[in-house]
Amino acid sequence: MTVTLTDDTSRPAPPPASKPRRRGGPRGRAVAVLFALPALLLLGALVVYPVLFSIGRSLFDASGTRFVGADNYTEMFHDPATLKAVRNTVLWVVIAPALLTGLGLILAVLVEKVRWATAFKLLMFMPMAVSFLAAGIIFRLAYDEDPDRGVLNAAVVSVHDAFAGTSPYPTARAREGQGLTQQKDGSYRTGANLSPGDTATLPLVGVLPADLPSGAKPATARPAAPGELRGVAYLDFVPGGGGTQGAIDRGESGLPGMKVEAVRDGRAVASATTAPDGSFALTGLAPGSYALKLPAANFAQPYDGISWLGPTLVTPAIIGAYLWIWTGFAMVLIGAGLSTLPRDALEAARMDGADEWQIFRRITVPLLAPVLTVVFVTLVINVMKVFDLVYIIAPGPVQEDATVLATQMWLVSFGGGNDQGLGSALGVLLLLLVVPAMVFNVRRFRRSQR
Amino acid sequence: MTAVRRGLSSGLVQAFLVLIGLIWLTPLGGLFLSSMRSAEDSAKGGWWTALLAPGQLSFDNYAALLENSGMTQAFWNTVLISVPTTVLVVVLAALAGYAFAWLHFPGRDVVFLVVVALLVVPVQIGLLPVAKLFGQLGLFGSIPGVVLFHVAYGLPFAVFLLRNYFAEIPQEMLEAARMDGGTEWRIFRQLVLPVARPALASLAVFQFLWVWNDMLVALLFADSSSQPLTVALQSQTRQFGSNIDVLAPGAFLSLIVPLVVFFAFQRHFVQGVMAGSVK
Structure with missing residues (x-):
């Protein structure tokens, strides 16, 4: 592994002061700038400048002519549509990373016990290669309400009918x-x-x-x-x-x-x-x-299953699709952490008669805590930016029930809302939400350089 | 006794994992079967009915898709966007990574910390300002515009990854090359790049898939003649249901390339994704 999320990678490379002085002269500096310049120019023009621009733009009204101060930010928490987006994003952040980390942990521990672990990991990781768009189409199809089209409702209805029976004459x-x-x-x-x-x-x-x-x-x-x-x-x-x-x-x-x-x-x-x-x-x-x-x-009308993509269940349903994509990631990363655990500690515990559950709770989980934290934090960052899945899976009329910050930002700025002031404010909010991760990355990097 | 219990519990574990594996495989299998059925069959019943009636399956939808010039154009656009982006990101990041690891210029370490901070900047914040900028430059609604945007937002991670990898190259190797009078360019080309091949490969695979699978950026920056497959398919999802015979094969076409890359470069892929997840 080249760069992992854990601390074990980047070796400090302290250039000793004596030797490379030859390259530190004006010519050496010019060469260095030539190497770094193309990337830095692009970063400056297309990343740094836009961040500053958006922060400024978020302080102006929809047309961009009147300075409104923090109005766009207060509106965000009063306008029902954006408020809904904030709430749904909170729901995503509370549910998805915890579920994924838990599921990944369970699968990572269990898969160690079978001989076909590699094949299983490969299978579970495969959805990471699939675009959110394709995954969205797949799950839109699976969640279809008509039990003759959506596989989930087909399963639900056949289970229901097996227990509750069907009414013989719905049309009579x-x-x-x-x-x-x-x-x-x-x-x-x-x-x-x-x-x-x-x-x-x-x-x-x-x-x-x-x-x-x-x-x-x-x-x-x-x-x-x-x-x-x-x-x-x-x-x-x-x-x-x-x-x-x-x-x-x-x-x-x-x-x-x-x-x-x-x-x-x-x-x-x-x-x-x-x-x-x-x-x-x-x-x-x-x-x-x-x-x-x-x-x-x-x-009685025949039972048609569950309205997966109706207003109440649409967000959990989309989170379900997200689980399909990311579980493999959580499992493989946790599995990598698992393989670094000291075998002796586990063996000693087994010798002492500890059962698998005790080993899992008392040894595996505490030792894995740093890896679990990294997985969890990574997922939180990714979940906050979820866009494509919501955009594709939620049917038109339900979009507003499923909306999250990223989709709302899109709708407000480009999708008919046409309020670039509020749109910029939503973008800045997204940025603010990842600032802790930014600080975390910078700190971890500086620590690794000492 | 314990052996029996062990065997039993390992049997349970195996059964559970097989079940999970089947559940994970079903969505892709369902999409594949859906993509091979006619619109009429899809209207009558779900893809699972094709398991009992394999006569429903044919490649007609794919043949129709290849006749559909909008879709084939979108497929080529996807290639024309992802390949140059990948090349540019790898080349520019390698150059910059080398400068950050082994060359000296004023403010180097501070600038690199800024790059590290940029790792998690969401693309959303760039959409509006860059759209305005590209509008003025005449890049809006074109493939070069999409590529430039992707390159810029791919760079922080790429520079970070490669700089750290380059920094691990033993100092003596570089010093020896410098003593021999090699220029920085030659050292970079003939020493650093070959040594860093695994990192470059992981980065390339990750970057390629990231861009291949993107919808959001292209949704804004591409027009109807430069849109990639994801955007072309997205516009089809509006009338979802009536056009499964286009959507399903289209979606499968869009994911067949990532799947091939995935199985061909498993290790690089997993490493690239794991490293790239900090984004």
């Missing part, structure tokens, strides 16, 4: 004027005028013949035995036309698998599920009058 509704009325909760009810021994027909429409369950049979109404309430739920539609509304005609199909309840005084007292021909029987009913109810669960 009752034939109007034939005794069934829709309730507020989406269920359907008959009038409370049925008694044991009666047979009811429950005509429904709105199911495409192609959507009928494969086991469905033609509807048949059988007479009820004494003490039971019978009925049939069927699709009141004859393929090819004809038939009478509200009556069971030849060729009309039963609706199997529908839940039916007998309701008395507002309470369900019995329930049944319809047979392949749509018939059902509710038994064990006391004499009296009942209403039949088709609960709303029969008609």
